[in-house]
Amino acid sequence: MTTTIDGGSGQLEPSAKHSNESSAPVDVAGLVGPSKGDRLVQIAGVLSPVMIVLLWELFSRIGVLDARFFPPPSSITGEFWDLLKSGSLIEDSWATLRRIVIGMVIGGVPAIALGLVLGVWKRGRQVITPIFTALYPVPKIAIFPLMLLIFGFGEASKYAIVAIVVFFFIFFNTLTGVLQVPKIYLDVARNANASRLQLFRTVALPGALPGIFTGVRLSVGVAFVVMAAVEFVGAQNGLGFLIWSAWQTFAVDSMYVGLVVISVLGYLCLVVVDLVEKFTAPWADR
Template identity: 55%
Template sequence: MSALQQTLPRLAPSSSPDAITVEHLWKAFHDDRRRATVVAISDVSITVPRGQFVCICGPSGCGKSTLIRILAGLEEETIGNIGIEQRQDASDRPPAMVFQEASLFPWLTVEENVIFPLKLQGVPIEECRQRARELLSLMQLQDFAQAFPYQLSGGMKQRASVARALIDRESNILLMDEPFGALDEQTRMELQQELLRVWERTGKTVVFITHSVEEALTLGDRVIVMSARPGEIAADIAVPFARPRDVLELRRLPEFGQMTFEIWKLLARYKADEERPAVDRTAIEPQPLPAKASPVSTETLETLARPPRSRKIIAWLGKFSPLTVLLLWEIVVKSGMADDRFFPAPSSILSIFWEELVHGPLLADTYATLARVLIGLLIGGVPAIALGLVLGLWSTAREIIAPIFTALYPVPKIATFPLLLMVFGLGEAPKYAVIAIVVFFLVFFNTLSGVRYAPKIYVDVAHNLGLSQFKLFRFVAFPAALPSIFTGVKLAIGTAFVVIAAVEFVGAKTGLGYAIWSSWQIFAVEKMYVNIIAISLSGYLSILLLDRLERLVMPWSGN
């Protein structure tokens, strides 16, 4: 259960006829990157009686989806009170929700997706399957129970998503965030009719978000119209059409067309004017709107929307958490719980560290190790990224070439070092080569996966725009694979430090690995720890630098 759900006031089923109450709700988002606060919802109050079908429509960006995400416990309100009717099983799980994006788990079959909520609750598998069969039959998906989501059309995926949301009979509320928005008109009308039939059978309370006025009037008992951002309630309109409804016949009614026109006219006014217009009552009869609360200042919203200071403190503490380990180590050694011959206190190591840094070879050894890692990273990483991009997009080449690297990958990379010494001699070249080999495989496989499993729609858009292969690599495949590339580089750096230390044990006269080996030969334990800590710090700072570079290169990631 989320922190928000823990604080929501709960309404017992018998205490109120309202399943959902929203009182003076404000929602603001703070963007640290732009140092700006955006108010998405402004002083919204709504009540939804039990069993009612309420549709909310409004222009893009008016806060419709934000409102329903708050009801689902996926966002926290900035100011205001939310009341959600208690589930029949008295649990704290949030209401069931159907999302606007395809939300089926691709690794589960249709039936497994539908029964997934019940499996989490420990419902016996036979009961799960029986209830799934009933819903899949109702949604006309009984022949696709064992199919995977990629084998379904868009409309079938949404049918399955609705079935998953409905299978939990203990949930009295169903939240739907533009579930039919991406479908063609014919499929959309078919699903509207099926949804009405299911709703009439279940009697659930439904909050349905849509951009379509026609859809809102077809489905809803009420249509709540929201203004442009910051979203406010522009009108709350009772839908007069009798139930049960036929979605096709409904559109023949003159009253349906007139109400559609009047609501669109209302939306157009709100979109065009900053002033709040009076509502034309010739065809629509808005219900009285709740009284507004006292205005909330911009400064108050900015303060509440910003992440708490504790999050920044925790982030900084996380960066210095290795110091906590050193402190505990110091306490354990000083208390006599560890043998200081093998585990010297960090304070004594620190004094040796400073001595080696100022007067000893520590700085030179660190530079030598870092240079080898960096040069090997460039030699191995650049071709790995290029080849990963090519094979990720070119399936024929991937089927022929990728198995070669798959067969070579299990070979211990350190085992190639003697051969590299024979080929390149005793200089720096074999050290660069072994690091390049380590880096290549990790970066290559991560890049390949990043391209292969990026959404196919990106490549389709690129082809539709007529991009050349080079521009496809540069503007689509490379950005799509960047998260995986950075993951591969981080893994490669960590492994590279391990391998270079082992290589420097036997094949170098400089470097931190050589210094560790030399210290071991004369049993200088503190110096061994100094060089081990130097490797740890070098790798740690390298990862921090990569994290910073990742945020600069991928500002769209939101990290």
Template identity: 55%
Template sequence: MSTKVSTPSRTAPSGSGRRAGSNEAEAVEVRVDLRRSRGRLVRIIGPFTPLLILVLWEVASRVGVLDARFFPPPSAIAETFWTMLSTGDLVEHAAVTLSRIAIGFLMGGIPGLVLGIALGSVTWLRTLLGPIFASLLPVPKVAIFPLLLLVFGLGEMSKYVIVGIGVFFYIFYNAMGGVLQTPQIHFDVATANGANRLQRWSTVALPSALPSIFTGLKLAVGGAFVIIAASEFVGSRNGLGYLIWSSWTTFAVAKMYVGIVTISALGYLSTTLVTLLERRLIPWSRQ
């Protein structure tokens, strides 16, 4: 007696199943199109966002929503900016600030780069000096400015040193971190090919650390502008920080905003220049 074993028969998907799958695919496509459209809209509107903010600020200040004594219209600030630019007053203050930053950058950046690569490459040196730098890092750099005034006086040297100290730590830690991230096998290969310690630093450690070093440079640029502005508040008779502080004390609010906008624009341009230099020197970092 034979028994029949029933096997499930394959049936074609029903029409409702095909419609459900088609609807889901269409919904996904619609969502993708919406995201693309939103992205294009953001790219178009994005550059006009600052202009929109300025227009709203202008209107709010004119109609009294914002107190014009503290938030003067952007048109009034622009007029003051043009006047100070025409007389050369703004250029003089900006040139003084930039020169202080440049000299302080060299004073702090070069030692920070050398020591960062050295401590990243030499274990015993990192063990010996690392805790010292780690203990000094949390100290607010502006907090030691009164001490620098006592040591160096109200002259230019105190401002160079305070900028140099701030720049040093940004570059030092990024350079050391960049070297420490370099695979040890790279150093071993250089040693196997007869490279001495100096050659290992110049051909392995420095190129490997360059992306981190440029990150430190960009951070140092922003930090340098903050530090120099704060130091010029109390220890200077010129510079953009002095312009901001003296305008505040005399309630020349429009001039104060001119100083703030100028130092912000210079900081942005300086960071952009460092970024362009990075792309020129180490194009592989973008990969």
């Protein structure tokens, strides 16, 4: 707005007290960045995990820690390279990752579709949602034996259990996402003569995207937990299998390798989800 009020004869003169010319610049030289102490704390924060690993190495070597349960990190690293070179670590990581990704797609796609449809279709929501609300508290890992019964010992049972777990998280978060779209956006679309399909595509879907991503993010975490547990008992490869068989053969180094790799994989999956969200929903700056 560039409107200026014409001074006119009745205008009061601005007093010298408030005019810009006479005021001295405020002295801000005393304001500097973080103090020395602040910076030390920052550095300590970065170094503290490294310190723990070094202490672990030290205590394990001098016998303060029982090396049978807490082998020194250097020996875990050696085991990591051995497993990597033999190809078995790649095979196990790939097996776990593949099961999680395929299971998430099988469970996630219908979850998003159903969540969106029921989000805009009130009657359907009232009839169908109670089914899933009732099933929600069932601990999903507990139905793995049933999955084994139905799908056998192959990959299908693993996909199925991940798909079921993921479905609930993504379905409920998508549904909530649609229901939380502010009413005024629907008004805007209806005022612009949007058809039902356009309303769905231009308002319900983008409005629910942040909710969908919340569901996917939660699912990634839970999928790794479930997959590790499933591979303990129901698989011949995978990181869960690696950890479990390390226990059976008392190869504690391998167990730690499995733990570290599964954590890193889970973290990387979350990073990928965040990147996809930044790309598809750049407005939702969390």
